[in-house]
Amino acid sequence: MSANQTNKRLSDIPFSVLDLSPIVAGGTPAESFRNTLDLTQHVEKWGYNRYWLAEHHNMPFIASSATSVVIAHVAAGTSTIRVGSGGIMLPNHSPLVIAEQFGTLESLFPGRIDLGLGRAPGTDQRTTFALRRDIRSGGQDFPDQLDELRAYFDPSLASGPRHVRAIPGEGLTIPIWLLGSSGFSAQLAGQLGLPFAYASHFSPTNTVPAMELYRRAFQPSKVLEKPYAMVGVNVIAADTDEEAERLGTTLQQQFLNLIRGHEAPLPPPVDSMDGLWSEHEKQALQNQLGSSIFGSPETVKEKLQAFLDATQADEIMVVGHVFDHQARLRSYEIVADLMKS
Numbered sequence: 001m002s003a004n005q006t007n008k009r010l011s012d013i014p015f016s017v018l019d020l021s022p023i024v025a026g027g028t029p030a031e032s033f034r035n036t037l038d039l040t041q042h043v044e045k046w047g048y049n050r051y052w053l054a055e056h057h058n059m060p061f062i063a064s065s066a067t068s069v070v071i072a073h074v075a076a077g078t079s080t081i082r083v084g085s086g087g088i089m090l091p092n093h094s095p096l097v098i099a100e101q102f103g104t105l106e107s108l109f110p111g112r113i114d115l116g117l118g119r120a121p122g123t124d125q126r127t128t129f130a131l132r133r134d135i136r137s138g139g140q141d142f143p144d145q146l147d148e149l150r151a152y153f154d155p156s157l158a159s160g161p162r163h164v165r166a167i168p169g170e171g172l173t174i175p176i177w178l179l180g181s182s183g184f185s186a187q188l189a190g191q192l193g194l195p196f197a198y199a200s201h202f203s204p205t206n207t208v209p210a211m212e213l214y215r216r217a218f219q220p221s222k223v224l225e226k227p228y229a230m231v232g233v234n235v236i237a238a239d240t241d242e243e244a245e246r247l248g249t250t251l252q253q254q255f256l257n258l259i260r261g262h263e264a265p266l267p268p269p270v271d272s273m274d275g276l277w278s279e280h281e282k283q284a285l286q287n288q289l290g291s292s293i294f295g296s297p298e299t300v301k302e303k304l305q306a307f308l309d310a311t312q313a314d315e316i317m318v319v320g321h322v323f324d325h326q327a328r329l330r331s332y333e334i335v336a337d338l339m340k341s
Contacts, residue, residue, distance in 0.1 A: 046336035052086030084114025103169025193221025204291035
């Protein structure tokens with residue numbers, strides 16, 4: 001660790017949840033939304049800090065495409081946990097529409113809404129065109145869109161006269177986070193003095209460099225006096241290492257399907273991945289899922305502490321793709337026990 005890093009323990013930082021409202025094989029989106037709300041109510045009780053939902057489109061294993069609507073569903077069924085987007089893919093939308101949507105959410109659930117923003121499409125190229133109607137909009141104008149969005153909430157940030165207002169939205173203080181899996185958003189978040197969330201759960205290789213870049217680039221703002229970085233990581237906990245490894249094959253099969261271009265609902269676990277993947281595919285999955293933590297409470301505690309030591313994250317966001325809902329609840333309960341001990 002560098003000289004400016006301090007030893008953090010798991011009990012020193014908040015833990016949060018990232019959910020994609022997974023659709024499991026044989027299930028329906030309606031069931032996914034019921035499970036999402038049930039999970040939120042449990043993790044709120046267990047002391048998690050925030051619950052974020054992610055925008056993806058045209059994916060048969062993800063139900064959270066209308067992200068703002070699902071956020072409202074979750075916030076209405078809870079009372080204290082922060083609820084937000086991890087994230088809204090801003091280039092898919094008009095900044096005014098997002099300002100109005102999140103202004104509405106903040107008005108309905110004051111002090112509980114987060115707006116996490118990404119610049120990737122969250123889908124394939126054809127679906128991107130269906131969303132944006134302009135294939136030239138590839139996220140290059142993300143900083144300009146971000147400036148426009150922030151000015152709807154805080155008109156003092158506008159570069160000139162504003163003739164269009166976000167109502168509701170204007171005057172509301174909604175935390176804006178930048179999300180990323182590379183250095184672009186890390187540097188931009190630092191320059192603007194915004195909180196940053198890194199997607200280590202599917203892009204582990206660049207985690208530490210992105211965190212270091214964010215901290216080096218950070219400029220204090222009226223939002224933050226010092227950097228605040230959250231890192232997403234796949235965690236699947238069970239009573240034994242063997243059971244956690246078995247549950248983890250659902251995530252491995254899902255990413256294997258993505259690599260092969262065969263998107264399908266979340267598959268049930270298998271006893272072994274041997275025979276299901278080639279050595280090349282196994283290595284490709286390791287590159288994407290290398291930071292994932294599967295194990296018993298003791299194993300998860302040890303690996304999570306090592307992950308915290310490496311990243312010096314201010315907050316950890318747990319991603320848990322587990323086929324069986326009760327096993328998924330148990331996984332988050334185990335992590336909750338670790339963060340309190």
